[in-house]
Amino acid sequence: RHHAPKKNKRAFPPGPKPLPFLGNVLDIDSERPWLTYSAWRKQYGPIVYCQLLGQDVIIINSAKVARQLLDRRSSIYSSRPASCIGKLFGIEFNTAFLPYGPEWRIHRRMFHQALRVEAAESYQALYLSKAVLLLKNFLDTPDDFEKHLQLYIASITMAVTYGYELTSLGAPLVKPVSELVRLLNDGLPPERNAMLTVFPFLAYFPAWVPGAAFARDAARCRELSLKSLNDPFEYVRKNMAAGSATRSMVSDLLSQLSDEQNYAQEEKAIKECAASAYVGEPQSAATLSTFLMAMTLYPDAQQRAQAEIDSLLAENILPDCSHRASLPYMEAVLRETLRWNSVAPLALPHTTSSDDIFEGYFIPKGAMVMPNIWYIHNDDSEYNRPDVFNPERHFNADGALTDDPLSSRVAFGFGRRHCPGKWVADASLWVAMVSILALFRVEKRRDGNGRAIEVEPRFTAGVVRRPLPFSCSIVCRSASRAHAVRLVDD
Ligand code: HEM
Numbered sequence: 001r002h003h004a005p006k007k008n009k010r011a012f013p014p015g016p017k018p019l020p021f022l023g024n025v026l027d028i029d030s031e032r033p034w035l036t037y038s039a040w041r042k043q044y045g046p047i048v049y050c051q052l053l054g055q056d057v058i059i060i061n062s063a064k065v066a067r068q069l070l071d072r073r074s075s076i077y078s079s080r081p082a083s084c085i086g087k088l089f090g091i092e093f094n095t096a097f098l099p100y101g102p103e104w105r106i107h108r109r110m111f112h113q114a115l116r117v118e119a120a121e122s123y124q125a126l127y128l129s130k131a132v133l134l135l136k137n138f139l140d141t142p143d144d145f146e147k148h149l150q151l152y153i154a155s156i157t158m159a160v161t162y163g164y165e166l167t168s169l170g171a172p173l174v175k176p177v178s179e180l181v182r183l184l185n186d187g188l189p190p191e192r193n194a195m196l197t198v199f200p201f202l203a204y205f206p207a208w209v210p211g212a213a214f215a216r217d218a219a220r221c222r223e224l225s226l227k228s229l230n231d232p233f234e235y236v237r238k239n240m241a242a243g244s245a246t247r248s249m250v251s252d253l254l255s256q257l258s259d260e261q262n263y264a265q266e267e268k269a270i271k272e273c274a275a276s277a278y279v280g281e282p283q284s285a286a287t288l289s290t291f292l293m294a295m296t297l298y299p300d301a302q303q304r305a306q307a308e309i310d311s312l313l314a315e316n317i318l319p320d321c322s323h324r325a326s327l328p329y330m331e332a333v334l335r336e337t338l339r340w341n342s343v344a345p346l347a348l349p350h351t352t353s354s355d356d357i358f359e360g361y362f363i364p365k366g367a368m369v370m371p372n373i374w375y376i377h378n379d380d381s382e383y384n385r386p387d388v389f390n391p392e393r394h395f396n397a398d399g400a401l402t403d404d405p406l407s408s409r410v411a412f413g414f415g416r417r418h419c420p421g422k423w424v425a426d427a428s429l430w431v432a433m434v435s436i437l438a439l440f441r442v443e444k445r446r447d448g449n450g451r452a453i454e455v456e457p458r459f460t461a462g463v464v465r466r467p468l469p470f471s472c473s474i475v476c477r478s479a480s481r482a483h484a485v486r487l488v489d490d
Contacts, residue, residue, distance in 0.1 A: 010362035023051035034374035070414035090222030111420035120423030142474035163248035286466030332391035345374035
């Protein structure tokens with residue numbers, strides 16, 4: 001429902017003039033809505049109001065304003081738009097879709113308990129062992145790098161959430177999850193996916209639901225979702241009963257359950273949280289793929305990172321988390337990867353749960369609020385030539401890394417809805433990146449005539465942006481590190 005501002009007193013933030021009914025739908029680049037929103041920044045300023053099919057939408061094109069609203073007024077700005085897509089696809093229990101309220105609060109408490117920074121650190125040995133498998137796979141079949149990156153991410157997710165050792169994407173316990181992730185991210189064609197980014201509420205309209213393939217996918221998703229909710233959870237419960245469970249989010253949370261009264265409710269929440277963790281998989285895999293693309297396109301940055309690794313570590317030593325503080329350039333490479341091409345350009349939409357006034361502007365209850373992370377990362381008053389991958393920009397004039405703590409990194413969203421998996425994501429991304437650069441040189445592939453095959457930085461549309469398929473050569477650059485990798489048991 002559209003809330004008209006009270007005359008003279010309450011004005012919406014500035015924005016394009018809406019057409020009756022359609023609002024500003026026709027103004028928006030449906031494949032890359034963040035570009036339209038970024039153009040509006042120049043015209044209307046950091047906070048823009050628009051109207052899409054009667055829905056109030058607030059676009060925030062500024063980290064400062066996003067913090068003022070989503071962080072500091074988080075009791076108002078922390079819900080999610082209602083959407084029947086969740087129900088249709090059987091994923092309405094997912095933390096990311098829950099409205100602000102008691103159920104969501106229980107989920108966040110559990111995520112905090114199981115994946116907060118100290119917990120994420122306690123899985124360091126696990127990330128390293130999965131990185132060894134990644135390196136072996138790169139040594140054996142470098143051209144399948146996308147598949148290997150996916151396996152690395154999926155195996156960490158499955159081990160951290162369920163203590164399950166995944167060695168192939170075809171393993172029975174993860175097949176439903178992999179298929180679900182694929183259907184949700186790829187099965188919805190990009191333009192429809194993009195439509196949903198701009199108009200999540202479109203899912204309300206049954207008429208929008210377009211055709212048999214979509215209905216079939218939705219039915220399949222419901223089936224897969226139920227399986228991925230129950231099967232891995234039962235696996236942990238069985239192992240715990242047999243005394244053979246390895247540590248994981250689910251086993252930690254189950255063993256700490258003490259509230260007799262709410263046991264069933266809490267147990268259900270544990271199951272749902274665990275089955276929500278896969279929402280991070282496409283983002284994490286897309287980030288690693290973006291990293292390989294950046295390394296292919298920017299050999300100087302790559303060589304600097306490798307020189308830093310080689311000056312710290314002997315020829316036959318592989319990096320581990322204890323080296324992280326001594327590798328500032330590597331740190332800058334990770335930060336720059338997250339900035340250079342945002343994998344979640346509009347984060348996930350927040351909604352307001354009551355009316356608000358900001359700098360004299362009226363922000364109505366139920367407005368959809370989208371932080372434009374893409375703009376914040378590409379703001380040319382903040383970043384010189386933002387389209388260039390340049391890790392140097394993360395250093396001060398005195399050569400120290402800029403102050404940019406993970407807790408406030410915009411790539412992971414804002415306020416109470418910030419990504420609860422960011423500490424696991426940060427550590428597992430760092431381990432993969434440093435391991436790859438320690439052992440390999442990533443470079444442009446050459447054609448039959450020895451000419452370099454150019455790589456265009458092109459990305460998919462939709463909720464999660466990832467590089468379109470590209471080719472690169474992944475060449476071993478250290479026989480002794482390769483030997484060290486081979487010596488580690490599977
Ligand atoms: C590069 C990796 C990742 C990126 C860039 C990323 C980014 C994000 C962003 C932007 C949001 C929305 C924040 C907001 O609404 O303001 C989010 C939410 C979420 N992420 Fe991540 N994420 C990543 C990895 C992960 C991982 C590894 C996990 C799980 C282990 C995870 C679990 C979640 C969940 C459950 C939510 C929903 C939170 C809520 O609605 O309360 N993410 N993430």
